[in-house]
Amino acid sequence: MNLSSMTILSKAGVAQNSALSQVVSTRSNILEMSQTAEEAVLRPKKCGVFGHDVRAAIAARVAQLAEDETLAAFYAVDAGQYAVLADPQETGESQGLAAILAFVDKVSNCTHEVTAEDVSGLKTAGISDADIVRLCELVAFLAYQIRVIAGLRLMQRETA
Amino acid sequence: MTHIVRKFTRKVPQWQPRVVPVKLEDATPQQLSALRVTPSNTKVSAYVLTLAHDVESLSVRSPLFNAIMYDRGGLSREERELGALAASMVNHCVYCAAVHADRHAKLANDETVTDELFANGSEADLSPRNRAIFEFSRKAAESPPSAGPEDMEALSNAGLSDEEIFDLILSSSLFGWANRLMHVLGDPVRREVKA
Numbered sequence: 001m002n003l004s005s006m007t008i009l010s011k012a013g014v015a016q017n018s019a020l021s022q023v024v025s026t027r028s029n030i031l032e033m034s035q036t037a038e039e040a041v042l043r044p045k046k047c048g049v050f051g052h053d054v055r056a057a058i059a060a061r062v063a064q065l066a067e068d069e070t071l072a073a074f075y076a077v078d079a080g081q082y083a084v085l086a087d088p089q090e091t092g093e094s095q096g097l098a099a100i101l102a103f104v105d106k107v108s109n110c111t112h113e114v115t116a117e118d119v120s121g122l123k124t125a126g127i128s129d130a131d132i133v134r135l136c137e138l139v140a141f142l143a144y145q146i147r148v149i150a151g152l153r154l155m156q157r158e159t160a
Numbered sequence: 161m162t163h164i165v166r167k168f169t170r171k172v173p174q175w176q177p178r179v180v181p182v183k184l185e186d187a188t189p190q191q192l193s194a195l196r197v198t199p200s201n202t203k204v205s206a207y208v209l210t211l212a213h214d215v216e217s218l219s220v221r222s223p224l225f226n227a228i229m230y231d232r233g234g235l236s237r238e239e240r241e242l243g244a245l246a247a248s249m250v251n252h253c254v255y256c257a258a259v260h261a262d263r264h265a266k267l268a269n270d271e272t273v274t275d276e277l278f279a280n281g282s283e284a285d286l287s288p289r290n291r292a293i294f295e296f297s298r299k300a301a302e303s304p305p306s307a308g309p310e311d312m313e314a315l316s317n318a319g320l321s322d323e324e325i326f327d328l329i330l331s332s333s334l335f336g337w338a339n340r341l342m343h344v345l346g347d348p349v350r351r352e353v354k355a
Contacts, residue, residue: 023322026234030330033224040216066304107344109303112252114344119178129179133213133345140340141217143303144333150305151329154312155322 006035008145011071012152020156038145041138042075048131053080054097055138060086061101062108062142071149099125100135107139162349165254168278170265172258173348181209194219210345225338228330235320235327238267239293243328245277246297247335253343256335292318297332 003009003016008031014020024031042055050058056078063072065088076086084090085101092101103122106114122132165173182191184204191212195204211218229240241264248256261274276284282298284291292314299307315325 020322023326026323027227027231027326027330030224030227030231033220033227036220037217037224040214040220044214044216046216068304107340111303111340111343112250116178116347119344123179130213132179133210134217136341136344137211137214137217137221140337140344143336143340147300147305147333147336148329150307151300151326151333154307154309155325155329157309157312 006031007038007071007074008034008148008152011068011074012149013156014152020152023155024152034145034148037141041134041141042078044134048134049127050131050134050138053078054082054085056080057082057085058101058104058135058138059142061088062104062139063146064088065105065108066143066146066150068146068149071146100127103135104139107136108143111143161352163352165258165348165350168249168254168257168261170258170261170271170274170278172262173255173350175205175207175255175342175346176349177206177210177346179210179213179345181206182212184209187212188215190219191215194222196222207342207346211341221337225334228327228334233323235324235331236267238264239290239324240327240331241267242273242290242293243297243332244335244338245274246294247301247332248339249277249281250298250301251335251339251343253335253339255342255346255348256339258348260335289318289320292320293328296328300329300332301336 003014003021009024014024042059043052056075059075060072060079063075064086072086076083079086082095085092085095085097088105092098099122103118106118119132162176187195194215195208195212211221230237241260244260245257245264248260261278265271265274273286273290276286277294286294296307296311296315299305299311320328
Protein backbone atom coordinates (compact mmCIF):
# COMPACT_ATOMS: atom_id res chain seq x y z
CA MET A 1 0.00 0.00 0.00
CA ASN A 2 1.53 3.30 -1.09
CA LEU A 3 0.57 5.63 1.74
CA SER A 4 1.78 8.85 0.16
CA SER A 5 -0.72 8.51 -2.71
CA MET A 6 -3.68 8.48 -0.32
CA THR A 7 -4.91 11.84 0.86
CA ILE A 8 -6.34 10.49 4.12
CA LEU A 9 -3.01 8.97 5.18
CA SER A 10 -0.71 11.68 3.88
CA LYS A 11 -2.74 14.52 5.42
CA ALA A 12 -3.09 12.66 8.73
CA GLY A 13 0.70 12.23 8.70
CA VAL A 14 0.69 8.43 8.90
CA ALA A 15 4.28 7.41 8.14
CA GLN A 16 5.19 4.37 6.05
CA ASN A 17 6.07 1.38 8.28
CA SER A 18 4.81 3.12 11.44
CA ALA A 19 2.74 1.20 14.01
CA LEU A 20 -0.35 3.07 12.84
CA SER A 21 0.30 2.21 9.18
CA GLN A 22 0.20 -1.47 10.19
CA VAL A 23 -3.16 -0.95 11.90
CA VAL A 24 -4.79 0.84 8.97
CA SER A 25 -3.39 -1.60 6.40
CA THR A 26 -5.97 -4.12 7.65
CA ARG A 27 -8.52 -1.90 5.88
CA SER A 28 -6.47 -1.07 2.77
CA ASN A 29 -9.50 -1.79 0.55
CA ILE A 30 -11.44 0.94 2.38
CA LEU A 31 -8.57 3.41 2.08
CA GLU A 32 -8.26 2.70 -1.64
CA MET A 33 -12.01 3.15 -2.23
CA SER A 34 -11.89 6.38 -0.20
CA GLN A 35 -9.26 7.68 -2.62
CA THR A 36 -11.40 6.65 -5.60
CA ALA A 37 -14.32 8.51 -4.01
CA GLU A 38 -12.16 11.63 -3.75
CA GLU A 39 -11.46 11.38 -7.48
CA ALA A 40 -15.19 11.01 -8.16
CA VAL A 41 -16.19 14.18 -6.31
CA LEU A 42 -13.14 16.42 -6.87
CA ARG A 43 -12.10 15.43 -10.39
CA PRO A 44 -15.06 13.65 -12.02
CA LYS A 45 -15.26 13.01 -15.76
CA LYS A 46 -18.77 14.49 -15.85
CA CYS A 47 -18.69 17.66 -13.81
CA GLY A 48 -22.10 19.21 -14.43
CA VAL A 49 -21.90 22.95 -13.71
CA PHE A 50 -19.15 22.49 -11.12
CA GLY A 51 -15.73 22.30 -12.78
CA HIS A 52 -12.67 20.86 -11.09
CA ASP A 53 -11.48 24.31 -9.99
CA VAL A 54 -14.75 25.27 -8.26
CA ARG A 55 -14.86 21.86 -6.61
CA ALA A 56 -11.31 22.32 -5.30
CA ALA A 57 -12.24 25.77 -3.96
CA ILE A 58 -15.32 24.36 -2.22
CA ALA A 59 -13.23 21.52 -0.76
CA ALA A 60 -10.65 23.99 0.58
CA ARG A 61 -13.47 26.08 2.08
CA VAL A 62 -15.11 23.07 3.75
CA ALA A 63 -11.74 21.96 5.16
CA GLN A 64 -11.22 25.50 6.43
CA LEU A 65 -14.67 25.44 8.10
CA ALA A 66 -13.61 22.21 9.82
CA GLU A 67 -10.40 23.96 10.96
CA ASP A 68 -8.18 21.60 8.97
CA GLU A 69 -5.65 23.95 7.41
CA THR A 70 -3.45 21.17 6.08
CA LEU A 71 -6.28 19.71 4.02
CA ALA A 72 -7.49 23.19 3.01
CA ALA A 73 -4.04 24.07 1.65
CA PHE A 74 -3.93 20.76 -0.26
CA TYR A 75 -7.22 21.47 -2.06
CA ALA A 76 -6.59 25.21 -2.57
CA VAL A 77 -3.72 24.40 -4.97
CA ASP A 78 -6.21 23.29 -7.65
CA ALA A 79 -8.77 26.07 -7.12
CA GLY A 80 -7.39 28.36 -9.86
CA GLN A 81 -9.48 31.49 -10.39
CA TYR A 82 -11.79 30.46 -7.51
CA ALA A 83 -9.01 30.23 -4.90
CA VAL A 84 -10.38 33.24 -3.02
CA LEU A 85 -13.55 31.25 -2.18
CA ALA A 86 -11.54 28.96 0.08
CA ASP A 87 -11.85 31.72 2.67
CA PRO A 88 -15.15 31.14 4.52
CA GLN A 89 -15.52 34.95 4.86
CA GLU A 90 -15.95 35.26 1.07
CA THR A 91 -19.63 35.18 0.07
CA GLY A 92 -19.09 34.30 -3.60
CA GLU A 93 -21.27 37.24 -4.62
CA SER A 94 -18.90 38.53 -7.30
CA GLN A 95 -18.53 35.03 -8.81
CA GLY A 96 -22.31 34.50 -8.86
CA LEU A 97 -21.91 31.64 -6.36
CA ALA A 98 -23.49 33.16 -3.23
CA ALA A 99 -26.45 30.75 -3.08
CA ILE A 100 -24.19 27.77 -3.64
CA LEU A 101 -21.65 28.74 -0.99
CA ALA A 102 -24.36 29.52 1.57
CA PHE A 103 -25.71 26.00 0.95
CA VAL A 104 -22.23 24.44 1.19
CA ASP A 105 -21.54 26.22 4.50
CA LYS A 106 -24.86 25.14 6.03
CA VAL A 107 -24.64 21.50 4.89
CA SER A 108 -21.04 21.31 6.13
CA ASN A 109 -21.36 22.87 9.54
CA CYS A 110 -25.06 23.08 10.44
CA THR A 111 -26.31 19.84 8.90
CA HIS A 112 -29.06 19.36 11.47
CA GLU A 113 -30.60 22.73 10.51
CA VAL A 114 -30.91 22.00 6.76
CA THR A 115 -34.52 22.06 5.54
CA ALA A 116 -36.42 21.56 2.29
CA GLU A 117 -36.20 25.34 1.74
CA ASP A 118 -32.42 25.13 1.43
CA VAL A 119 -32.79 22.68 -1.45
CA SER A 120 -35.61 24.62 -3.11
CA GLY A 121 -33.47 27.76 -2.78
CA LEU A 122 -30.83 26.17 -4.99
CA LYS A 123 -33.49 25.25 -7.55
CA THR A 124 -34.66 28.88 -7.54
CA ALA A 125 -31.06 29.91 -8.16
CA GLY A 126 -31.20 27.80 -11.33
CA ILE A 127 -29.29 24.72 -10.15
CA SER A 128 -30.53 21.46 -11.67
CA ASP A 129 -31.47 18.41 -9.61
CA ALA A 130 -28.41 16.53 -10.90
CA ASP A 131 -26.11 19.39 -9.91
CA ILE A 132 -27.71 19.60 -6.46
CA VAL A 133 -26.90 15.91 -5.95
CA ARG A 134 -23.33 16.44 -7.24
CA LEU A 135 -22.84 19.35 -4.82
CA CYS A 136 -24.17 17.31 -1.88
CA GLU A 137 -21.91 14.36 -2.73
CA LEU A 138 -18.88 16.67 -2.73
CA VAL A 139 -19.69 18.27 0.61
CA ALA A 140 -20.79 14.96 2.16
CA PHE A 141 -17.64 13.12 1.09
CA LEU A 142 -15.50 15.89 2.56
CA ALA A 143 -17.26 15.54 5.92
CA TYR A 144 -16.19 11.87 5.89
CA GLN A 145 -12.63 12.51 4.75
CA ILE A 146 -12.09 15.33 7.29
CA ARG A 147 -13.28 13.08 10.14
CA VAL A 148 -11.19 10.06 9.18
CA ILE A 149 -8.12 12.32 9.02
CA ALA A 150 -8.98 13.90 12.41
CA GLY A 151 -9.43 10.45 13.94
CA LEU A 152 -6.12 9.18 12.57
CA ARG A 153 -4.29 12.22 13.93
CA LEU A 154 -5.67 11.38 17.37
CA MET A 155 -4.62 7.73 16.99
CA GLN A 156 -1.17 8.85 15.97
CA ARG A 157 -0.70 10.61 19.31
CA GLU A 158 -1.66 7.39 21.10
CA THR A 159 0.47 4.94 19.12
CA ALA A 160 3.51 7.24 18.75
CA MET B 161 -51.43 11.75 3.11
CA THR B 162 -47.96 11.60 4.59
CA HIS B 163 -46.32 13.52 7.40
CA ILE B 164 -42.66 14.25 8.07
CA VAL B 165 -41.18 12.29 10.98
CA ARG B 166 -39.23 14.68 13.21
CA LYS B 167 -38.55 12.63 16.35
CA PHE B 168 -36.02 9.82 16.65
CA THR B 169 -37.58 6.39 16.36
CA ARG B 170 -36.53 2.80 15.62
CA LYS B 171 -39.54 2.40 13.33
CA VAL B 172 -37.98 3.05 9.94
CA PRO B 173 -39.87 5.73 7.96
CA GLN B 174 -40.05 6.06 4.18
CA TRP B 175 -37.67 8.46 2.46
CA GLN B 176 -39.13 11.11 0.17
CA PRO B 177 -36.67 12.93 -2.12
CA ARG B 178 -36.59 16.74 -2.40
CA VAL B 179 -35.25 16.48 -5.96
CA VAL B 180 -36.55 14.35 -8.83
CA PRO B 181 -34.72 10.98 -8.88
CA VAL B 182 -33.38 9.45 -12.08
CA LYS B 183 -36.15 7.47 -13.83
CA LEU B 184 -35.13 3.87 -14.25
CA GLU B 185 -36.34 3.81 -17.87
CA ASP B 186 -34.10 6.80 -18.67
CA ALA B 187 -31.00 5.45 -16.90
CA THR B 188 -27.75 5.19 -18.87
CA PRO B 189 -25.81 1.87 -18.95
CA GLN B 190 -23.35 3.35 -16.42
CA GLN B 191 -26.21 4.32 -14.11
CA LEU B 192 -27.81 0.87 -14.42
CA SER B 193 -24.50 -0.74 -13.53
CA ALA B 194 -24.07 1.51 -10.45
CA LEU B 195 -27.69 0.83 -9.48
CA ARG B 196 -26.97 -2.92 -9.69
CA VAL B 197 -30.03 -3.33 -11.89
CA THR B 198 -30.19 -6.80 -13.40
CA PRO B 199 -33.13 -8.69 -14.92
CA SER B 200 -33.64 -10.40 -11.55
CA ASN B 201 -33.18 -7.23 -9.50
CA THR B 202 -35.27 -4.34 -10.78
CA LYS B 203 -36.22 -2.85 -7.41
CA VAL B 204 -34.24 0.30 -6.70
CA SER B 205 -34.98 2.70 -3.84
CA ALA B 206 -35.82 6.38 -4.43
CA TYR B 207 -32.66 7.21 -2.48
CA VAL B 208 -30.35 5.26 -4.77
CA LEU B 209 -32.17 6.63 -7.85
CA THR B 210 -31.55 10.13 -6.48
CA LEU B 211 -27.85 9.43 -6.00
CA ALA B 212 -27.70 8.06 -9.56
CA HIS B 213 -27.61 11.72 -10.69
CA ASP B 214 -23.93 11.51 -9.68
CA VAL B 215 -23.07 8.08 -10.99
CA GLU B 216 -19.30 8.33 -10.51
CA SER B 217 -19.81 8.87 -6.76
CA LEU B 218 -22.54 6.25 -6.45
CA SER B 219 -20.36 3.59 -8.12
CA VAL B 220 -17.72 3.81 -5.41
CA ARG B 221 -19.97 4.84 -2.52
CA SER B 222 -22.00 1.62 -2.30
CA PRO B 223 -19.05 -0.83 -2.07
CA LEU B 224 -17.24 1.55 0.31
CA PHE B 225 -20.30 1.77 2.56
CA ASN B 226 -20.63 -2.02 2.65
CA ALA B 227 -16.93 -2.54 3.41
CA ILE B 228 -16.98 -0.09 6.33
CA MET B 229 -20.15 -1.48 7.88
CA TYR B 230 -19.87 -5.21 7.09
CA ASP B 231 -16.27 -6.33 6.40
CA ARG B 232 -15.12 -9.06 8.77
CA GLY B 233 -12.83 -8.62 11.75
CA GLY B 234 -12.19 -5.58 13.90
CA LEU B 235 -15.05 -3.79 15.60
CA SER B 236 -18.30 -5.75 16.06
CA ARG B 237 -21.14 -4.92 13.72
CA GLU B 238 -23.36 -3.68 16.52
CA GLU B 239 -20.67 -1.29 17.73
CA ARG B 240 -20.21 0.07 14.19
CA GLU B 241 -23.97 0.71 14.21
CA LEU B 242 -23.58 2.65 17.46
CA GLY B 243 -20.98 4.90 15.77
CA ALA B 244 -23.38 5.41 12.85
CA LEU B 245 -26.24 6.20 15.22
CA ALA B 246 -24.25 8.76 17.22
CA ALA B 247 -23.38 10.70 14.06
CA SER B 248 -26.98 10.49 12.81
CA MET B 249 -28.23 11.92 16.11
CA VAL B 250 -25.79 14.85 15.95
CA ASN B 251 -26.83 15.63 12.37
CA HIS B 252 -30.48 14.96 13.21
CA CYS B 253 -30.87 12.52 10.34
CA VAL B 254 -34.05 10.82 11.56
CA TYR B 255 -34.04 8.29 8.72
CA CYS B 256 -30.43 7.12 9.24
CA ALA B 257 -30.93 7.09 13.02
CA ALA B 258 -33.98 4.83 12.64
CA VAL B 259 -32.27 2.36 10.29
CA HIS B 260 -29.14 2.08 12.44
CA ALA B 261 -30.90 2.05 15.82
CA ASP B 262 -33.07 -0.76 14.49
CA ARG B 263 -30.00 -2.68 13.25
CA HIS B 264 -28.24 -2.13 16.56
CA ALA B 265 -31.23 -3.43 18.51
CA LYS B 266 -31.45 -6.53 16.30
CA LEU B 267 -27.71 -7.29 16.30
CA ALA B 268 -27.44 -6.72 20.06
CA ASN B 269 -30.77 -8.45 20.66
CA ASP B 270 -31.43 -5.57 23.02
CA GLU B 271 -33.52 -2.44 22.65
CA THR B 272 -32.50 -0.81 25.93
CA VAL B 273 -29.37 0.89 24.57
CA THR B 274 -31.17 2.68 21.75
CA ASP B 275 -34.23 3.40 23.93
CA GLU B 276 -31.92 5.03 26.44
CA LEU B 277 -30.07 7.03 23.75
CA PHE B 278 -33.28 8.33 22.18
CA ALA B 279 -34.67 9.25 25.60
CA ASN B 280 -31.57 10.84 27.12
CA GLY B 281 -29.07 11.58 24.32
CA SER B 282 -25.56 12.20 25.59
CA GLU B 283 -26.83 11.78 29.16
CA ALA B 284 -27.84 8.17 28.42
CA ASP B 285 -27.00 5.51 30.98
CA LEU B 286 -24.66 3.18 29.04
CA SER B 287 -22.05 0.51 29.77
CA PRO B 288 -18.50 1.97 29.97
CA ARG B 289 -17.63 0.52 26.55
CA ASN B 290 -20.80 1.80 24.85
CA ARG B 291 -20.33 5.17 26.53
CA ALA B 292 -16.77 5.53 25.20
CA ILE B 293 -17.93 4.52 21.69
CA PHE B 294 -20.92 6.84 21.69
CA GLU B 295 -19.08 9.85 23.14
CA PHE B 296 -16.18 9.57 20.70
CA SER B 297 -18.56 9.22 17.74
CA ARG B 298 -20.79 12.05 18.91
CA LYS B 299 -17.89 14.48 19.27
CA ALA B 300 -16.26 13.33 16.01
CA ALA B 301 -19.54 14.09 14.21
CA GLU B 302 -19.73 17.67 15.46
CA SER B 303 -18.70 20.49 13.11
CA PRO B 304 -15.82 21.11 13.45
CA PRO B 305 -15.06 17.65 14.89
CA SER B 306 -14.30 17.99 18.61
CA ALA B 307 -13.10 14.54 19.76
CA GLY B 308 -9.84 14.82 21.63
CA PRO B 309 -7.07 12.74 23.22
CA GLU B 310 -9.26 12.10 26.28
CA ASP B 311 -11.89 10.42 24.09
CA MET B 312 -9.22 8.26 22.46
CA GLU B 313 -7.95 7.32 25.90
CA ALA B 314 -11.46 6.41 27.00
CA LEU B 315 -11.75 4.03 24.04
CA SER B 316 -8.47 2.32 24.94
CA ASN B 317 -9.45 2.14 28.60
CA ALA B 318 -12.77 0.56 27.61
CA GLY B 319 -10.79 -2.23 25.94
CA LEU B 320 -10.91 -1.29 22.25
CA SER B 321 -7.87 -2.36 20.23
CA ASP B 322 -6.31 0.04 17.73
CA GLU B 323 -7.94 -1.92 14.89
CA GLU B 324 -11.34 -1.53 16.58
CA ILE B 325 -10.78 2.20 17.12
CA PHE B 326 -9.93 2.65 13.44
CA ASP B 327 -13.12 0.80 12.47
CA LEU B 328 -15.09 3.12 14.75
CA ILE B 329 -13.49 6.20 13.16
CA LEU B 330 -14.52 4.84 9.76
CA SER B 331 -18.12 3.97 10.66
CA SER B 332 -18.86 7.20 12.52
CA SER B 333 -17.17 9.30 9.78
CA LEU B 334 -19.10 7.44 7.09
CA PHE B 335 -22.29 8.84 8.59
CA GLY B 336 -20.89 12.35 8.32
CA TRP B 337 -21.23 11.52 4.62
CA ALA B 338 -24.48 9.53 4.60
CA ASN B 339 -26.35 12.01 6.82
CA ARG B 340 -25.44 14.88 4.50
CA LEU B 341 -27.16 13.02 1.66
CA MET B 342 -30.16 11.51 3.43
CA HIS B 343 -31.02 14.47 5.64
CA VAL B 344 -30.34 17.11 2.97
CA LEU B 345 -31.79 15.51 -0.15
CA GLY B 346 -35.02 14.16 1.34
CA ASP B 347 -37.51 13.87 4.18
CA PRO B 348 -38.34 10.92 6.44
CA VAL B 349 -42.10 10.42 6.02
CA ARG B 350 -44.87 8.16 7.19
CA ARG B 351 -48.32 7.63 5.78
CA GLU B 352 -51.11 8.91 7.98
CA VAL B 353 -53.11 6.04 9.40
CA LYS B 354 -56.79 6.91 9.69
CA ALA B 355 -58.19 6.19 13.13
